[in-house]
Amino acid sequence: MSRWEPDARERLERAAVELFVEQGFAETTVPQIAERAGLTTRTYFRHFADKREALFGSEDELAPMIAGLMADAPASLSPFDAIAQALNTVASRLQPQYEFMVVRHRVVQADDGLRERELRKRAALAAEITKGFQVRGEDDLTSLVAASLATGIMGLSIERWLNGSGSESLPDLVRHALTAARGLLS
């Protein structure tokens, strides 16, 4: 087995979700996940701190991505439009992972500890996005409020996407939620 596994992280995530669905989260061990992915336990722990983290790999990547998108958005955009642009990019990135995300969501929702960790991750995400707005030169309060709006819109759109029939794409759902938010604020 090569020390370099460019797609190791994704293979481990998929193996973990498969096993959690087949035999339950509590009953699954890290060695089983590694074996299913054709990798070693050691490789697993190079990518994830513990068994739960395999479920949160994509969310961990979201935080720096969104923060970067905020910081890089043209200064001429209003904070709201910067949010809209960043969320659209993230939504397009997530859209192809629909089936994986549905199953992952089911696993997370079925376990109290996992649901709580998901909520904590979202709080950490809001902190990252706040920093992104501060880098754009927004004052602290505007940055906090903008980050709260962005994570709120993203969170509820993902929820609708994963609980729906899949007929509406995530970018569309995000766009509709942003339109509703605009309506509320104006």
Next chain:
Amino acid sequence: MSRWEPDARERLERAAVELFVEQGFAETTVPQIAERAGLTTRTYFRHFADKREALFGSEDELAPMIAGLMADAPASLSPFDAIAQALNTVASRLQPQYEFMVVRHRVVQADDGLRERELRKRAALAAEITKGFQVRGEDDLTSLVAASLATGIMGLSIERWLNGSGSESLPDLVRHALTAARGLLS
């Protein structure tokens, strides 16, 4: 000891927070809390399901209060103004509890399990507020987005209130955050 203790709930909450600060959350037992409050363990469990819940009594009261405020707000108010009015009422209700809330916040932040439970409570709060907007006749998406905005604004304002010097009142902080939210569009 009387079976009827009109302020039993509040006494138990204060006793719990005192003991958590003095000797730590893990080291405190329900019988100790009840004793400090001058009540029985049985009375404790009439009010709270477990040791953690003593910290979340006020949040549990917020959900039906805000949902009721939304549902009762004059139909002529825009959703945003209904949010502003409800949050102002809640903020004024919380303001006199500042010292208690600061200590409670410190206890919650120091414990992973408690922080996670707090985040879950806020998610449940958003669901209640969504219902409040639906009762007002808003469509489902607008209700979801409005609830997300309301809980976001309230959450970040409480955070600033409790982490600040106490010189700014919660109603003022909420008002400023609402103004910042409106300003995101420009």
